[in-house]
Amino acid sequence: MSCQNHVCADLILVGCVKSKVDYPAQARCLYKSPLWNYRREYAECLGCAWYILSAKHGLLDPLSEIEPYDLALSDMSAAERREWSERVLADLVKKHPSLSGKVVEIHAGKPYAEHGLEDGLIKMGATVCRPLKHMRGIGSQIAWYKERLAAACSHARRNARLAEKIAGDFYGDGFDLSARDDPPSGAWTQMPEVKAVRKLRDLGASDREVRLFLTFISAMDRARDANRLWCAGYCLFKSRPELFEPDIASSIEIETLRKLLSESGVSQRHEQDAKAWSKIARSLSSGHGPVRRVIDDGIGDACKLLEDLRSESSSGCPRFPLLKGRKIGPMWVRMIAWPGGAKIDRIGVIPVAVDVHVRRVTENLGVTDTRHLRLEQARPCIQSAWHKAVSLAKIGGPPEIEGTCAALDPALWFFGKYGCSHCEKVGSRVPIGRACDSCQFPFPPETEQC
Numbered sequence: 001m002s003c004q005n006h007v008c009a010d011l012i013l014v015g016c017v018k019s020k021v022d023y024p025a026q027a028r029c030l031y032k033s034p035l036w037n038y039r040r041e042y043a044e045c046l047g048c049a050w051y052i053l054s055a056k057h058g059l060l061d062p063l064s065e066i067e068p069y070d071l072a073l074s075d076m077s078a079a080e081r082r083e084w085s086e087r088v089l090a091d092l093v094k095k096h097p098s099l100s101g102k103v104v105e106i107h108a109g110k111p112y113a114e115h116g117l118e119d120g121l122i123k124m125g126a127t128v129c130r131p132l133k134h135m136r137g138i139g140s141q142i143a144w145y146k147e148r149l150a151a152a153c154s155h156a157r158r159n160a161r162l163a164e165k166i167a168g169d170f171y172g173d174g175f176d177l178s179a180r181d182d183p184p185s186g187a188w189t190q191m192p193e194v195k196a197v198r199k200l201r202d203l204g205a206s207d208r209e210v211r212l213f214l215t216f217i218s219a220m221d222r223a224r225d226a227n228r229l230w231c232a233g234y235c236l237f238k239s240r241p242e243l244f245e246p247d248i249a250s251s252i253e254i255e256t257l258r259k260l261l262s263e264s265g266v267s268q269r270h271e272q273d274a275k276a277w278s279k280i281a282r283s284l285s286s287g288h289g290p291v292r293r294v295i296d297d298g299i300g301d302a303c304k305l306l307e308d309l310r311s312e313s314s315s316g317c318p319r320f321p322l323l324k325g326r327k328i329g330p331m332w333v334r335m336i337a338w339p340g341g342a343k344i345d346r347i348g349v350i351p352v353a354v355d356v357h358v359r360r361v362t363e364n365l366g367v368t369d370t371r372h373l374r375l376e377q378a379r380p381c382i383q384s385a386w387h388k389a390v391s392l393a394k395i396g397g398p399p400e401i402e403g404t405c406a407a408l409d410p411a412l413w414f415f416g417k418y419g420c421s422h423c424e425k426v427g428s429r430v431p432i433g434r435a436c437d438s439c440q441f442p443f444p445p446e447t448e449q450c
Contacts (some may be wrong), residue, residue: 010380011096012043013073013117015108017058020068022146027052028062034082035138038145039107045152045388048380051092053112058084059091073111085116094126098127101376107132133348137393142338159389162435163408166361167395169433179430180418187414188397193217193231197339211295211340212244213237215284218332219268219276219322232265239264249281276321283319291320298342302349305333327353327381334406338398347401351383352409357416358382364441386412 017036021029030038031052036155040062043050052060054069073081096102104126107114113130121128169175170187177183184190189198196217197210205213217233240260242248249257258274261267267274284292290308294300309324309332318324323332331353337344352358358376362368362382365390370378383405390405397407419432423441431439 009048009105010044010102010377011048011099011104011126012046013053013059013104013106013108013112014039014043014050015053015106015112018056018072022068024065024067026062027057027060027066030066032069034142038142038149042107042145045149046384048384049096051095052089053108053117055084058087059095076111077082077117081111081115088117089120089124091329098125101127101374103127103129103377105129105131111314120441156385156388156392158438159385160392162365162367162438163386163389163393163395165434166415167397167408167411169435170414171396174434175415175418177418177431177432178431180422183418188410191410191414192226192340193335196230196234200237203238205237207298207341208296209241209244209251211298211336211342212246212284212312214335214340215295215323215332216244216277216280216292217266218318218328218335219280220261220268220273221328222268222322222325224268228265236260236264236266243277246284247383248283250278250285252278254278273322279317279319279321280323283313289321294336294342294344300336300342300344300414302333302344305336305344308329327355330406331409334401334409335404337400341400343400347406349405350404350406350409352386352405352412354379354382355413357421358409358412359416360420360424361412362386362414364423365435365438366440 017031017033019036020031028044031040034238043062046165050062052062054060055073055076056069057064057066063071070354073084076084092099099121100127104121106118106128107130108298113133118128118130132144135141135144173186173188175187188194193214197214200213201211213233213317217230220233221229237244243252243257243260254271254274257278258267258270261274261277262270267277283308284295286408289311290300290304292307309320309329313319330350333344333350334353336342337347341364354375359378359382362385363371368378368381368385370381373381386408387405390403390408395403395407397403401407415433419436420439420441422428423439427442429436429439429441431437
């Protein structure tokens with residue numbers, strides 16, 4: 001599908017310009033012109049993936065180091081432009097195997113978009129937006145970018161203040177939960193995984209045992225009541241600690257494991273969960289990668305951990321099933337840092353883990369306007385908005401995650417669960433914290449979406 005209205009993009013393709021510096025440089029810095037500078041700033045401001053459409057190189061990573069060149073699509077024949085488009089599409093698929101349901105913005109002229117690129121993206125199931133398609137003149141285009149960049153900066157600063165309020169109330173026990181039935185006695189200290197780990201440490205569990213516990217139970221955490229799951233996980237560890245030891249768990253028959261997980265209340269889809277538990281145990285028992293190292297030694301790198309979670313065995317099967325998802329993976333890395341106590345480099349790349357509670361917070365506070373999108377489309381927009389907000393804010397939290405989206409993540413979840421989700425359930429606003437002053441719920445009937 002093609003559209004001209006601006007919607008939240010998952011991917012941005014930016015056309016190169018003729019003027020370039022005369023020395024090797026990163027692609028994002030190679031081109032020079034006022035229009036290019038605004039295109040680049042706009043793409044980087046949105047926070048989603050973006051690439052340069054280069055006449056010579058095709059699809060170009062902005063951080064690639066390249067030499068200056070002198071080639072333009074306007075110098076090519078129609079047939080050559082079609083070949084170029086096919087090359088770009090092939091390279092794009094290598095980086096993003098599935099574009100179905102994704103929103104792709106193209107900021108480039110006709111030679112780039114209208115010789116097969118736009119049509120190819122649509123055939124792949126993407127929604128293609130060219131917001132400047134009918135805009136003539138460089139001055140008009142620059143004015144368009146200026147307007148949106150100014151709005152984005154103002155909006156990001158507002159969101160930063162909201163992030164500070166939510167995190168401040170969360171870590172400072174500033175939420176007023178008196179209007180809730182059976183409210184928790186605190187915020188951060190009452191997070192399900194934090195309570196469970198505190199009890200484990202009271203039992204004498206080591207740091208390694210805590211991180212193994214967080215790993216296996218995180219894999220079970222999908223569409224679950226978190227309090228019940230982590231409580232059940234603690235009880236299972238207390239009665240059957242060997243199930244959390246990879247060498248032992250990997251040797252237990254699936255049927256036996258299925259029965260134990262089912263009876264304990266840890267599993268929900270018992271067969272699938274038991275197989276995942278067993279596979280994770282085998283991967284940890286036999287592997288020596290980043291995930292194994294962070295569990296054993298408490299040292300890791302966030303990017304390498306996420307990559308390892310997505311890795312496959314020699315047979316092509318996931319090594320860490322149920323842990324590699326877009327929600328669970330970042331959440332697990334955050335938990336391994338705290339309350340798991342691991343020292344993780346580049347923890348700042350970890351986004352908020354978007355679930356129904358976090359999405360409600362984001363939309364109710366007007367941080368994003370994504371209620372018309374499916375969750376998979378809304379997730380990168382929500383993550384990008386909070387990432388930008390955190391970069392401008394002062395977020396507290398434990399030292400292992402302080403000042404990052406990983407620190408904001410549990411605060412958003414708690415605010416969503418006990419704030420937004422409660423208000424939606426009772427059908428009216430029942431404020432719990434300072435950020436509630438910015439709430440837009442309930443929405444006007446004419447803007448409500450199914």
